[in-house]
Amino acid sequence: QVQLVESGGGLVQAGGSLRLSCASSGLPFGTANMGWFRQAPGKEREFVAALSWNDKYTYYADSVKGRFTISRGFARNTVYLHMDNLKPEDTAVYYCAAGRNRDCSDYACYAAPLRYDYWGQGTQVTVSS
16 A cells, blocks of 8 residues: 655745655655645645656756755655745645656656646645745
């Protein structure tokens, strides 16, 4: 059984940084693309960042490019989202996701929620102005 557990959310002032973690179990390294999505109140879930199953490719939404970094931990079962220069509009619940379909080859594919099979419960990030 695959489980994804996010942590690291919290309250931070604008311009600050946070690092979100996504610990996976039941998902051997190299078998899934990993993604981060977020959902703000009253808005649809949106793509934030993705890491290909082989760690070769990363993708970012334009709104976070240059500020957020997705990476995999040394233990290989943890994926991080390091967020710098946070803005109030980054306030949302952040979700980690894993997708077993390794046929994705472009941004549109990695950014599509339907391409992901497993989701975490989410962690709240609140950025105050």
